[in-house]
Amino acid sequence: MKQILITAGGTAEKIDQVRSITNHSTGKLGSLIAEAFLAHGYQVDYLTTSTALRPVNQDGLALHFIQDTKELDETLTWLLQQKPYDAVIHSMAVSDFTPANSFSLEAFTEKINQELTKHSAPFTKEDVASLIEQTTAQETATKISSDTDYLFLVLKKTPKVIKKIKEIQPNTILVSFKLLVNVTQETLFEVAQESMAKNHGDYVLANDLTSIHVGSHTGYLIDKEGTLIGGAQTKADIAKLITDTLLDRRAD
Secondary structure, three states: OOEEEEEOOEOOEEOOOOOEEOOOOOOHHHHHHHHHHHHOOOEEEEEEOOOOOOOOOOOOEEEEEOOOHHHHHHHHHHHHHHOOOOEEEEOOEOOOEEEEEEEEHHHHHHHHHHHHOOOOOOOOHHHHHHHHHHOOOOOOOOOOOOOOOOEEEEEEEOOOOOHHHHHHOOOOEEEEEEEEOOOOHHHHHHHHHHHHHHOOOOEEEEEEEEEEEOOEEEEEEEEOOOOEEEEEOOHHHHHHHHHHHHHHHHHO
């Protein structure tokens, strides 16, 4: 059975029950890629968020919903352990940071003053990290009060979920995505290749945010040898480029 796993959309990291940090990914590109593979008779596991665009419900499509990076990690790991995939196309925009703690202006001032009485030397980054970790985070089941002029929000780095894909399924074809902002094409290609190598990917779709507009989206597909497979100017063309490349590879 021909099977593809596609991630799409953007994660949302919860601050409290009514607020979250997210990004502008709509999931449209992932949806187009899924539609293309479904048209070629593939079974598609589509991992996305409830607010992202998705393919029309049809035979061969299984939808899996997540909200944040933690849920993405858990669901992606579970799927990879359940069945072998011909390819994994990881187009989801994953948050690099997630909320760890928050302080009102008053609470932040009080905490810093308490810590200052214990230190005869300047704070080190380890001291600050310890302060954050030892302070009880506000309960995320409630709404953080807005009765403060400033809210200090502490973010911590999220794990790189993409690294798990080849660890669990070393033989799958991994297509990753790299988005930079306002860089030269040379830099874009160089950083994209470095990212692909770090994650043991087979292809990377390199794109620059400044080239993404309504109706247009420039992207370049590069393989792990550094060869430029092709370029495209719209999301539909990018989906076709990725689909055709993987179908041609499977036919060889």
